Amino acid sequence: MDKLGSRCPLPGSPRPSVLTCLLILTASFLIYPILRTLSLQLHSTVTGSYVSGTHSIVFVNCPNEQIARDMARALLDKKLAASVNILPKAASLYFWKGEIEEATEILLLIKTKTSKVHMLSSYIRLVHPFEIPEVFSLPMDQGDTHFFKWLEEGVEDD
Structure with a gap:
């Protein structure tokens, strides 16, 4: 029962709403360019190499x-x-x-x-x-x- 309960929400337990899912998806798209820039800078600094497109x-x-x-x-x-x-x-x-x-x-x-x-x-x-x-x-x-x-x-x- 524990395995089944962890995969499927039990009746009455909270489920993420469509609005919550849309907000998470939108935030992900907005944050991606910032995270990409930071990761490219970190990679370049650590490896001493140039990352194309920076x-x-x-x-x-x-x-x-x-x-x-x-x-x-x-x-x-x-x-x-x-x-x-x-x-x-x-x-x-x-x-x-x-x-x-x-x-x-x-x-x-x-x-x-x-x-x-x-x-x-x-x-x-x-x-x-x-x-x-x-x-x-x-x-x-x-x-x-x-x-x-x-x-x-x-x-x-x-």
């Missing part, structure tokens, strides 16, 4: 060099990035409101922690003059561990 490069086009420099400096001041390259005069062709447009833009290559990409993107949307700024990221797969350690120190902790 850092990202964010690409952003700007209409001119002054805006690009101001944005780069603000990202560094806010510790959202460890490094920003400003690549001048990228020729851009794109569809805008049903027409093919052509412009000369400045490309920012922003190096940051992957965990900061969402916050960095939100900040760029606030300050960028384009109605829809081009912001996307790629995870860094491999590279020099000394560079990644330096990058880690240059970006504010989560």
